[in-house]
Each structure stands twice: as C-alpha cells, then as structure tokens.
Amino acid sequence: MPTIKDVAKLAGVSTATVSRAMMNPEKVSEKTRLKVELAVAESGFSPNVIARNLRRSESKTIVVIVPDIANMFFASIVRGIQQVALNNGYKVLLGDSIHTVEQAKAYMDLVRSKQADGIISLTAELPMEIRQGTEIPMVMACEYFPGFPIPTVRIDNRGSAKRAVDYLLDIGHSRIGCITGPMENPICVDRKAGYQDGLQQVNIESDEAAFEDGDFSFQSGYSAFMRLHQQYAMTALFCFNDMMALGAMKAATQLGIKVPQDLSIVGFDDLLFAEYTNPELTTIRQPQEDIGKTAANTLMKILQGGKANQDTIVPTQLLVRASCTSPKK
Amino acid sequence: MPTIKDVAKLAGVSTATVSRAMMNPEKVSEKTRLKVELAVAESGFSPNVIARNLRRSESKTIVVIVPDIANMFFASIVRGIQQVALNNGYKVLLGDSIHTVEQAKAYMDLVRSKQADGIISLTAELPMEIRQGTEIPMVMACEYFPGFPIPTVRIDNRGSAKRAVDYLLDIGHSRIGCITGPMENPICVDRKAGYQDGLQQVNIESDEAAFEDGDFSFQSGYSAFMRLHQQYAMTALFCFNDMMALGAMKAATQLGIKVPQDLSIVGFDDLLFAEYTNPELTTIRQPQEDIGKTAANTLMKILQGGKANQDTIVPTQLLVRASCTSPKK
DNA sequence: ATAATTGATGTAATCCGTTACATTTTGTGC
DNA sequence: GCACAAAATGTAACGGATTACATCAATTAT
Structure with a gap:
C-alpha cells in the first residue's frame, strides 16, 4: 500500500x-x-485513516447500542441513524448489549479509548456512572431515565397509550386487558399511566387483575395472555408492543377466542409485519426512522460542540386496522 | 486523558x-x-487504541455488509457474527448497503484505508472488481456468486427448496405455485431449480405460469400472489421467504381463499414471527445465528493467516406447521 | 571465579498523516 | 524596478502507542 x-x-x-x-x-x-x-x-x-484519526484525535465513528439486535423494532431506527451518520462522514458501529450493562459499558469504553466519538443508546440499561452526567457525547433514543442529564429523542409514551385506550373506549369497550413490558422500564411506567389516564377519564376504576407483564417478545405476549385470560374477563386488549400483540393473538386464537369479534387488540410500534397479521393489527405508529435520524442529528450537533435540545418528542399516530371492533352486546 | x-x-x-x-x-x-x-x-x-492500531496496522474491526438492515432475516445472523467477533477481540461495523453497489464499495474501502481488517458480506451486490479475486479478507454468507474466489457460508438452496416441494407433493398437492425472489440472484436460481427437481421427480411438468417474482418483501409477496392467482390454479404455494409468504397469506385471505383448507403455504427462513402467523407457517428453517457464527469464524481464520474452507454448507430443516394440509378432493 | 546465558528494563525508531511555523515564490502598488 | 503583502510550499514536530535493539543485572555453567 x-x-x-x-x-x-x-x-x-x-x-x-x-x-x-x-x-x-x-x-x-x-x-x-x-x-x-x-x-x-x-x-x-x-x-491511512487510522493515522489521520490519531493526529486529529477523532475517529468519525459513532456507536449505537441496542439491547437486542434481533428485536425488529430497532432495525429501522438504526437505518435512520446510519443515513444521517453517513451524510456527515461518520461510520456506525453497531453494538448489541444483549440487555447487559457490562456489554453496554464495553461499548462506552470505545469512546474513552478514542475508537468512537459518541454514542446513541437505544437502551436505558447503562452503567450507573452516567446517572451523574458524563463527558461522553451521548444521546438516548426511545428509552430514557427520568431526570437524566442526557439528551433524549422519544415519543410521548403516556399520551400515546392513552390514545390507544381512548380508541377502545370510544368503540364501546370497558373491560380492557393490558400486557405491559418490564415495569422497571420508565417507558412502561409511562404507558401504564397513559392506560390508566384513559380509564379514569371515563370513571372506570383501574383493576390490577387487568395487567400482566411481558418482556416485549412474541413468546411473552403469548404466555401473558394465557395468564391474563384466567384472571380477567375482557373484550379488548392493549399490548405495549406489536410482537406481544401477535403472541397474544396467537394465544387467543388457540383458546378459540376470535379476534376481533370476541377480543379487540391494539399493539404499539407499527412494525413492518403489523399490516400483515391476520387480522391486521391496529397499533400506535412510532416513526422509527425519524427517531433514528433525529437522534443522529442531535449527536452530530453535540459532536460539533453545539448544545442540543435536552429532549425531543416525536409524534405518534394511531393506525386503525382490522384487529378491533365494537364489543358484542 | x-x-x-x-x-x-x-x-x-x-x-x-x-x-x-x-x-x-x-x-x-x-x-x-x-x-x-x-x-x-x-x-x-x-x-489510545487508535495509536495502537496505527503501530500494529490492524484495526480489530470487521465490517458486515447487509443489503437492507430493516430486513429481519439479517438480524440474527449479525448477532451470531457479533458474538464470535467479540470473543476474538473484534468490533463489528454494520454497513447497510441499501442494495447499492456504491455503498458496498464504500464499506470495502474501509479495509483499504485500514479502518477495518476484513469483511463479511450478506449480499452479492458487490463491485465487479472482486470477481477476479481480491486481496481483501472477505467471507460471503447466505448469498454467493457461482465460481467466485471467496469463501462462503450458506445452505443448500436447491436441496432445501426441493425438500419443501417434496413435502407438498407428499401430502397430495400437484399444482404448486411459486413466488420467487429476484431471479438475477443465484440463490433464487438454485431454489427454482430445487422446486423443479421436486416436480420432475414425480413427472409433473413445470409450468412457467406457476411462477411470479417477488423481491423478498411483504408487499411483493402480496402483489405477486394477486398476479399469480389470476394465471395459475393451485392448491399450494411455495414462497422463497417468509415475509413474502405472509404477504401472500394476506392476499389469499382477502380473496376469500382459506389457508390451509384452500391453499397450503410453505415459506423459507423461519423468521421469528413464522410461529406466530395465523395459521402458523410451515417453512424451511435456516440456522441464522449459526450461519453468522460460522462466517465469523471463517473470517477469523483468514485474518489469522490460515486458509479457510472455500465453502461451508450448513443444514436446513423443514418445519411442519399449520399452514399446510392435504388438498380437498 | 569467570564466561555465558537469561531476564528485565530503557532508548529510540516506527506507524502515517496533519499542521504550526519557516521559507520561498508570486503578485501588487507605486 | 523595489518594497511589501499574499500565496504556495517545505520542514519538522506531533499524536500515542509498540517493539527492535541495546544495555545492564542476575543467574547458571564450567
């Protein structure tokens, strides 16, 4: 050479x-x-870009930490990030933290050792150190910690969940089950609050039996519904993501419960397959690619020495499809 | 610092x-x-790892080129790669080539400029140069070019497709539609040959009207079936991947064709959602994570100066689920 | 006891661009 | 044609580690 x-x-x-x-x-x-x-x-x-980077002491690389690369939700976000990064001359190092703090920390160390300039984290499962601020240029997307000194890009989880529940209430449901995510996750707390906001507005008392925890996987949606079905009589179901909604749909079908005639289901995310489930899934759309782009733009601004918005909230949208109908009289 | x-x-x-x-x-x-x-x-x-890399003239980074990061098929493969890479002290730079040769080339240049040590490509949409061999340490996974001097890790596409068709024939079908991928892609040529092998073995003449092209997306499966349905009367359908199978399933349902009673469907890949479709999808399972691990191990061997197997074929498996049944008499 | 070997440490070259500073060339104004 | 400013180019330090080679001390063999 x-x-x-x-x-x-x-x-x-x-x-x-x-x-x-x-x-x-x-x-x-x-x-x-x-x-x-x-x-x-x-x-x-x-x-030799390495030599250049050494002299300039920058790497023109950003790290994206995802908690689980096999979770389809992150794919489009990463694509959005990648587009913006490339346009700004940055490469993207993808880091799957497999839901572990240690892995996440390992990826954060890439910045300390000058192999990366900044980080976009799509998970809040991060080392405690950063709670009290960090010198590392960093942006969080989707997830967040309340009172955390790091810029975030996310949706209004509470409002969006309320929107979903409002819709179910509107079309006549009053017994609405709920499959949540891991409740130590702030976005799940928010979504649960949104669900409760919805019920409260029409004076329906919230019932703890209406909730079951999942972990955002297909499988957990399936088993959560199997449990929920035994403890709570419902005509509608709100799931904190589409994958669990699909799992629940399978469980319902196996139990002979017809969707939507016997059970209306609303998901969350609008993954690509949501339009192709049987019946098609009503869901809250998150603009995944936009979230990625916005997060990347925010990080770019920080890397250029600018001050970034502390929090950017991107809009969601209720997509009404065939998985919901009014309850039978 | x-x-x-x-x-x-x-x-x-x-x-x-x-x-x-x-x-x-x-x-x-x-x-x-x-x-x-x-x-x-x-x-x-x-x-400062950059300084170390400069001196050592290595980067301990490998690039994974995927043609479309939003395509779920690649997620688990990347995860497999990542695991092996990490264990060997390598980082993984993920490159979405968005099906363009230029982007792929840009990622390959990272090796020339010493920012990466080697490449795993999950796409065959690569610059022509490499056809006549390349100095770049490189492995291809899933896709390949016939007579290409680059080690590959892949499945027996022809045999696997035949396996799917054999199954449909076994349970009594003789009119089997087929939604292919882009036919300039060698793996699609192989799968089509496998399909034809199956029919030939039982002396059924292959009919060009039984084929429609897709591009591996949900949407293309949907529209391919809409076309196919008009030109070919069938009791079974073989799709070159699960996403198209799901698209076709939606189309069939909309047309009032019941799956599996009126139409049996077999997919390919065994994506995570295949178990959660309604009905559950019969498919050919590709061991995605294994493919990733094997590809990464192969690259590791090359990077250590060893000679790697030219081609590794990993086994597939037919998973019989609810989307198929014998045709009505 | 002395030479030879082994082990531990230091010195300085090296990897390859970038860039501050010095120097030379070119150009402008009078 | 001269003085001076501006533009173009060169010289060499620099970034931060690794490592070949030199040196010195300690151990072993004879």
Whole structure:
C-alpha cells in the first residue's frame, strides 16, 4: 500500500502539499493540485485513516447500542441513524448489549479509548456512572431515565397509550386487558399511566387483575395472555408492543377466542409485519426512522460542540386496522 | 486523558515497560507489574487504541455488509457474527448497503484505508472488481456468486427448496405455485431449480405460469400472489421467504381463499414471527445465528493467516406447521 | 571465579498523516 | 524596478502507542 510519501515523491512535492491538496484544495495552486491528483491516481493511494484519526484525535465513528439486535423494532431506527451518520462522514458501529450493562459499558469504553466519538443508546440499561452526567457525547433514543442529564429523542409514551385506550373506549369497550413490558422500564411506567389516564377519564376504576407483564417478545405476549385470560374477563386488549400483540393473538386464537369479534387488540410500534397479521393489527405508529435520524442529528450537533435540545418528542399516530371492533352486546 | 507517558512517569519506569506490563505481563517482573497496575489505576489510564492500531496496522474491526438492515432475516445472523467477533477481540461495523453497489464499495474501502481488517458480506451486490479475486479478507454468507474466489457460508438452496416441494407433493398437492425472489440472484436460481427437481421427480411438468417474482418483501409477496392467482390454479404455494409468504397469506385471505383448507403455504427462513402467523407457517428453517457464527469464524481464520474452507454448507430443516394440509378432493 | 546465558528494563525508531511555523515564490502598488 | 503583502510550499514536530535493539543485572555453567 502506497503512503503519502510515495505520492509526494511521485508528484515531486512535499507530503504537506499532498495532504493539503487532498484536504484543502484551495490552499494549493491549480498546477500542483493536478500533479498531486495524478500521482494519487497513478499510485492508487488511499490515505491511512487510522493515522489521520490519531493526529486529529477523532475517529468519525459513532456507536449505537441496542439491547437486542434481533428485536425488529430497532432495525429501522438504526437505518435512520446510519443515513444521517453517513451524510456527515461518520461510520456506525453497531453494538448489541444483549440487555447487559457490562456489554453496554464495553461499548462506552470505545469512546474513552478514542475508537468512537459518541454514542446513541437505544437502551436505558447503562452503567450507573452516567446517572451523574458524563463527558461522553451521548444521546438516548426511545428509552430514557427520568431526570437524566442526557439528551433524549422519544415519543410521548403516556399520551400515546392513552390514545390507544381512548380508541377502545370510544368503540364501546370497558373491560380492557393490558400486557405491559418490564415495569422497571420508565417507558412502561409511562404507558401504564397513559392506560390508566384513559380509564379514569371515563370513571372506570383501574383493576390490577387487568395487567400482566411481558418482556416485549412474541413468546411473552403469548404466555401473558394465557395468564391474563384466567384472571380477567375482557373484550379488548392493549399490548405495549406489536410482537406481544401477535403472541397474544396467537394465544387467543388457540383458546378459540376470535379476534376481533370476541377480543379487540391494539399493539404499539407499527412494525413492518403489523399490516400483515391476520387480522391486521391496529397499533400506535412510532416513526422509527425519524427517531433514528433525529437522534443522529442531535449527536452530530453535540459532536460539533453545539448544545442540543435536552429532549425531543416525536409524534405518534394511531393506525386503525382490522384487529378491533365494537364489543358484542 | 492520561497517556502511557503519564503512567510511565507515575510508575517510575519507561513507556516500553508500561506497554509490556499491559500486553505481555510475563515479560516484566512481578514487582514492576504491580507498580504499573497501580499507576494505571491511579491515573485512570485507558490506552489510545487508535495509536495502537496505527503501530500494529490492524484495526480489530470487521465490517458486515447487509443489503437492507430493516430486513429481519439479517438480524440474527449479525448477532451470531457479533458474538464470535467479540470473543476474538473484534468490533463489528454494520454497513447497510441499501442494495447499492456504491455503498458496498464504500464499506470495502474501509479495509483499504485500514479502518477495518476484513469483511463479511450478506449480499452479492458487490463491485465487479472482486470477481477476479481480491486481496481483501472477505467471507460471503447466505448469498454467493457461482465460481467466485471467496469463501462462503450458506445452505443448500436447491436441496432445501426441493425438500419443501417434496413435502407438498407428499401430502397430495400437484399444482404448486411459486413466488420467487429476484431471479438475477443465484440463490433464487438454485431454489427454482430445487422446486423443479421436486416436480420432475414425480413427472409433473413445470409450468412457467406457476411462477411470479417477488423481491423478498411483504408487499411483493402480496402483489405477486394477486398476479399469480389470476394465471395459475393451485392448491399450494411455495414462497422463497417468509415475509413474502405472509404477504401472500394476506392476499389469499382477502380473496376469500382459506389457508390451509384452500391453499397450503410453505415459506423459507423461519423468521421469528413464522410461529406466530395465523395459521402458523410451515417453512424451511435456516440456522441464522449459526450461519453468522460460522462466517465469523471463517473470517477469523483468514485474518489469522490460515486458509479457510472455500465453502461451508450448513443444514436446513423443514418445519411442519399449520399452514399446510392435504388438498380437498 | 569467570564466561555465558537469561531476564528485565530503557532508548529510540516506527506507524502515517496533519499542521504550526519557516521559507520561498508570486503578485501588487507605486 | 523595489518594497511589501499574499500565496504556495517545505520542514519538522506531533499524536500515542509498540517493539527492535541495546544495555545492564542476575543467574547458571564450567
């Protein structure tokens, strides 16, 4: 592999001039620029970016921490991040933390060791240290910690959940089951509050028997419904994500409960498959790619030394599809 | 950020000794090792990996090129890769090529510019140059080019497709539609050949009207079935992936065609949701995580200077679920 | 006891661009 | 044609680790 020295020799100039010709073309004369370009082409020179990064002490790389790469919810967000990052000359290192704090910490250390410039975390399962602030340029997306000194990009979880429940109430339901996510997760607390807001508004008392915990997986939705079905008579079900909604739908079908005739189901996220379930799934749409782009833009701003919004809330949308109908009289 | 010099001063030794104490502890005396460790802890030193990489001229990073990160099929493969990479001290840079050769090339350039040591490509949409061999350490997974000098990890597409068709024939079907992928893709050619092998074995003539192309997306499965339904009377359908199978299932349902009573459907891949469709989808299981691990192990071997198997074929499995039944008499 | 070997440590070159500073060239104004 | 400013280019330090080689001390063999 040729180095900048080879190019310099070939072009008959100094390495400094070669560097300038490539980085700040306006700083060299037309003539030498052409000489250099020719020499670059002839030698097939490609700069060693590691050396550049060392000198500049930046890596032009950001790390995205996802708690579970196999969870489809994160895919489109990552794509959004990637687009913005690429446009700004950054690469994206994807880190699957597998829901462990240690892994997340390992990825955060990449910034300390200068291998990455900043982090976008799609999980709140992070080391405690950062609770009291961190020098690491960092943005959280989707998840958050209340009172956390890190910019976030997320949705109005409480309002969105209320929106879903309002819809079910509107079409006549009053006994609405709820499959939550892990309740130590703040966004789940918010969504549960939103669910309760909805009921409260029409003076229905919230019943603890209406809740079952899931962990956002298909499987957990399935088993949560199996439990819920035994403890709570309902005509509608609100799930904290689409995967659990699909799991619940399978469980209901197995139990001979017809969706939507006997049970209306609302999900959350609007994953790609939501339009292809049978029946099609009514859900709260999160603009995943937008969330990714916004988070990436926020991080870019921070990396350029600017101050970023502390919190950006992106809008959601209720998508009414075939999985809901009015309850039978 | 403290550097190795600071640590050296603090420990009262040379930088060389500090470096040795950390990299080859057996090369320094017990006593100095402890001094150094203490100094490292006290100063909070974390080595600048960029500097190390420059000196060593390696980056301990591999790039994974996926054609579409939002396609769930790749998620588990990436996870498998990531596990092996991490165990070997490598980071994973995820590159979404968005089905474009230019993007793929940009990611390949990371190796030339020393930002990455090797590549695992999950797509065959790569620059032509590599057809005649490449110096870049590289492995392809899932996809491949026939007669391509790059190690691959993949399944027996032809045999697996035949297996699916054999099953449908076994349970009594003889008119079997087929939704393919893009036919410029060699794995699609193989699967089509497998389909035809199956029919030929029982002396059924292959009918071009039985085929419709898709592009592996939900949407394309839906529209392909809408077209296919008009041109070919069938009792069973074989789709080249699960997403298209689900799209086709939706189309059939909308047309009043009952699955599996009126139409049996077999997919391909066994994505996570395949068990949760309604009815549950019969499919060919690809061991995605294994494919990822094997590909990563192969690349590791290459990076260590070893010779890797040219091709590794991993086994698939037919998973019989509820989306198939014998045709009505 | 002395030479030879082994082990521990230090010195300084090296990886390859970038960039502050010095120097030379070119250009402008009078 | 001269003085001076501006533009172009060169020289060399620098980033922060690793490592070949040199040096010195301790151990072993003879």
